[in-house]
Amino acid sequence: MRVKSIVCVKRVPDTEARIRIAGDGASIDPSGVKFVLNPYDEFAVEAALRQKEGAGQGEVTVLSVGDGGSAEVLRTALAMGADAAVLLKSAAPLEGLAVAKALAEEIRGREYDFVFFGMKAIDDDLQAVPAMTAELLGIPVATAVFDFEVAGGKVTAQREIEGGTEVVELKLPCALSLTKGAFEPRYASLKGIMAAKKKPLEEKAAAGDGAGTSLKLQYPPERQAGRIVGEGPDAVPELLRLLREEARVI
Amino acid sequence: MAGIFAFAETRDGELRKAAHEVVTGARKVADALGTEVHAVLLGGSGVGGAAQELARYGADKVFVGESAAFDRYSPEGFTTVAASFIKEHGCDAALFSSSAIGRDLAPRVAGRLGVDYASLATRVEVEGGALVVTRPRYSGKVFSTVTLSAKPAVVSLGPNAFTPAENPKAGTVETLSVAVDEADFGAIVREIRAAAGEKLDVSEAPIIVSGGRGLGGPENFKLIEELAAAFGGKAAVGASRAVVDAGWRPHGEQVGQTGKTVAPQLYIAVGISGAIQHLAGMRTSRYIVAINKDPEAPIFKLADYGIVGDLFQIVPRLTEEVRKIMS
Ligand SMILES: Cc1cc2nc3c(=O)[nH]c(=O)nc-3n(C[C@H](O)[C@H](O)[C@H](O)COP(=O)(O)OP(=O)(O)OC[C@H]3O[C@@H](n4cnc5c(N)ncnc54)[C@H](O)[C@@H]3O)c2cc1C
Ligand SMILES: Nc1ncnc2c1ncn2[C@@H]1O[C@H](COP(=O)(O)O)[C@@H](O)[C@H]1O
Numbered sequence: 183m184r185v186k187s188i189v190c191v192k193r194v195p196d197t198e199a200r201i202r203i204a205g206d207g208a209s210i211d212p213s214g215v216k217f218v219l220n221p222y223d224e225f226a227v228e229a230a231l232r233q234k235e236g237a238g239q240g241e242v243t244v245l246s247v248g249d250g251g252s253a254e255v256l257r258t259a260l261a262m263g264a265d266a267a268v269l270l271k272s273a274a275p276l277e278g279l280a281v282a283k284a285l286a287e288e289i290r291g292r293e294y295d296f297v298f299f300g301m302k303a304i305d306d307d308l309q310a311v312p313a314m315t316a317e318l319l320g321i322p323v324a325t326a327v328f329d330f331e332v333a334g335g336k337v338t339a340q341r342e343i344e345g346g347t348e349v350v351e352l353k354l355p356c357a358l359s360l361t362k363g364a365f366e367p368r369y370a371s372l373k374g375i376m377a378a379k380k381k382p383l384e385e386k387a388a389a390g391d392g393a394g395t396s397l398k399l400q401y402p403p404e405r406q407a408g409r410i411v412g413e414g415p416d417a418v419p420e421l422l423r424l425l426r427e428e429a430r431v432i
Numbered sequence: 433m434a435g436i437f438a439f440a441e442t443r444d445g446e447l448r449k450a451a452h453e454v455v456t457g458a459r460k461v462a463d464a465l466g467t468e469v470h471a472v473l474l475g476g477s478g479v480g481g482a483a484q485e486l487a488r489y490g491a492d493k494v495f496v497g498e499s500a501a502f503d504r505y506s507p508e509g510f511t512t513v514a515a516s517f518i519k520e521h522g523c524d525a526a527l528f529s530s531s532a533i534g535r536d537l538a539p540r541v542a543g544r545l546g547v548d549y550a551s552l553a554t555r556v557e558v559e560g561g562a563l564v565v566t567r568p569r570y571s572g573k574v575f576s577t578v579t580l581s582a583k584p585a586v587v588s589l590g591p592n593a594f595t596p597a598e599n600p601k602a603g604t605v606e607t608l609s610v611a612v613d614e615a616d617f618g619a620i621v622r623e624i625r626a627a628a629g630e631k632l633d634v635s636e637a638p639i640i641v642s643g644g645r646g647l648g649g650p651e652n653f654k655l656i657e658e659l660a661a662a663f664g665g666k667a668a669v670g671a672s673r674a675v676v677d678a679g680w681r682p683h684g685e686q687v688g689q690t691g692k693t694v695a696p697q698l699y700i701a702v703g704i705s706g707a708i709q710h711l712a713g714m715r716t717s718r719y720i721v722a723i724n725k726d727p728e729a730p731i732f733k734l735a736d737y738g739i740v741g742d743l744f745q746i747v748p749r750l751t752e753e754v755r756k757i758m759s
Contacts, residue, residue: 197689197709202575207749209710210574215647221690252670275654277693279548289521304689308570310549314583317543322508322618325536338622342684343532344633348505356618362683362690395548402568408720410727415749421721424754429696431639431662432757 187230187296190285191223193248193255194305203399219255220411222300224367225360230298231263241265247276247284247388260378267383276396277306282314287389289319299359301326314357322358324350328363380408435470436462440486441533442475447482450529452489452596457556457589458492459599466490466522472517474510482604487603489596497608504621505533509612515544518584525585526565534588542586549715550578552590557754562589571689571712578678591635591695606619621663627684632668634685639663639698642670642687643717646743650680655747656702660675662754672704688713703743706731
């Protein structure tokens with residue numbers, strides 16, 4: 183059996199990055215910000231690699247919509263073990279429906295068993311692209327999946343829901359968006375990093391009108407600096423008094 | 433006909449708190465636009481019994497779609513019914529909750545309708561006939577405001593964006609004909625496995641007691657569980673990633689960037705340092721309490737109230753005092 187997977191990945195600021203709003207009030211200031219492969223997309227790459235390894239044969243193609251800088255995260259995925267990459271270039275930053283349209287347009291002509299996504303991009307925090315792309319492609323999708331297995335041409339995926347797990351059965355080909363769980367990502371080996379340099383990375387223009395979303399960004403209201411109520415167990419009564427009389431939460 | 437579509441989520445035939453929030457939010461939007469709230473209630477046979485409750489929170493009309501295929505959440509069935517409803521009625525906006533179902537269903541519906549979608553809104557306002565939505569990005573380090581001028585505006589409401597408020601309306605019940613066939617679906621929910629012990633989930637609890645590496649070992653989490661239990665069914669147990677990765681606690685309890693985003697009335701962080709990725713998941717909590725032996729721990733910068741000291745001495749005392757208050 184050959185398993186063919188497509189993995190959609192995004193370049194995002196590292197979780198530790200200090201985010202500053204740029205002068206235009208609509209974008210973030212990239213200076214000094216380290217950019218990485220979206221952590222959830224690492225789970226997606228890992229899942230695709232394991233499908234291929236489990237089957238013994240297959241192909242893993244990674245796609246990213248972004249500017250030239252996104253080539254970097256595609257190389258990271260290639261270094262982890264993906265076979266080929268396509269950068270769908272867009273000068274304006276796209277998100278949501280615009281990304282889903284560009285991805286669907288590229289995926290439509292391809293042959294695949296799986297399209298893998300991360301559960302969310304940690305920059306826009308949208309959790310939209312996987313379900314939207316699947317809708318545009320007309321394929322089944324399960325979102326926020328932490329584990330899945332394939333048997334008899336069907337996928338059984340487990341999703342985390344409030345107070346439990348939802349078990350979803352999907353027909354192939356299908357899309358899955360992954361969260362933390364069974365697919366702890368591997369590190370790229372030195373050999374992998376060297377090999378990635380020779381793997382194909384195609385660049386083309388992203389489909390669509392190229393218009394980005396227009397946003398107004400603002401910082402959250404500052405939380406008032408808190409106070410230390412006291413030290414040790416003797417501070418407990420005062421804490422409870424504050425919670426009852428000042429905060430009125432209990 | 434227009435109207436605001438409000439998705440009324442149920443589980444086991446009962447409305448969830450999320451449904452009250454969504455109808456409350458839809459009521460505000462509908463009043464600002466001068467239109468009606470159309471609550472849509474989908475489920476197995478008998479789910480329509482919840483219609484009057486939706487009227488109490490402000491639904492002008494309640495559309496009930498009952499089907500054996502809807503005993504459990506049906507991702508594709510719900511998408512088809514919701515998208516056709518919104519299209520046929522020319523709804524101005526469609527509101528969903530940010531529950532596991534809401535986060536799954538809303539972007540499907542938006543994709544089906546070919547419109548944009550704003551998730552986890554903290555504020556929804558109406559300006560010049562369009563919805564203006566504020567939502568967090570970069571795990572709450574920044575908020576964005578966007579005007580959704582295309583119709584329908586598809587939005588999911590973040591936890592506590594709208595506090596459920598009663599505002600009784602007629603709530604005329606209409607039956608939706610749902611001709612769905614499971615055989616057409618590519619994705620079907622086969623089973624729902626409840627987590628052991630019917631525990632309150634962190635994303636729904638008004639109070640969360642979270643434990644971190646400072647607990648020293650999984651066995652000591654009984655201190656956290658006892659404190660949570662002292663609040664009498666109102667509190668859930670949460671955890672930092674450090675203790676989830678160590679296998680001390682299940683991932684469902686993890687709060688933070690790669691866990692859940694929560695906004696309870698009260699968040700008590702015990703033996704948690706307050707790493708930026710943890711704060712990402714709980715910074716919008718109404719009140720934050722920190723218990724940590726290190727006065728320099730970053731969690732104290734965010735906490736409204738802190739106690740410096742050994743959690744093994746402080747937590748048992750706190751549990752005891754809370755029990756007294758609650759009894
Ligand atoms: C991509 C990425 C995603 C991440 N996502 C998450 C996430 O979703 N959620 C999350 O929580 N983390 C996340 N992290 C990890 C995060 O960076 C921290 O490592 C983690 O939050 C630390 O957990 P902790 O506070 O329990 O442990 P520590 O940082 O080790 O803190 C333990 C605290 O306990 C205190 N302590 C020790 N003993 C006692 C005692 N006896 N009494 C009182 N206090 C005591 C110490 O002073 C210390 O402050 C992520 C990291 C990355 C890189
Ligand atoms: N620009 C992009 N290029 C490729 N994949 C993307 C892009 N944006 C989002 N995705 C995929 O969609 C997932 C969810 O993103 P989002 O809906 O933006 O939260 C991500 O984890 C990626 O797998």
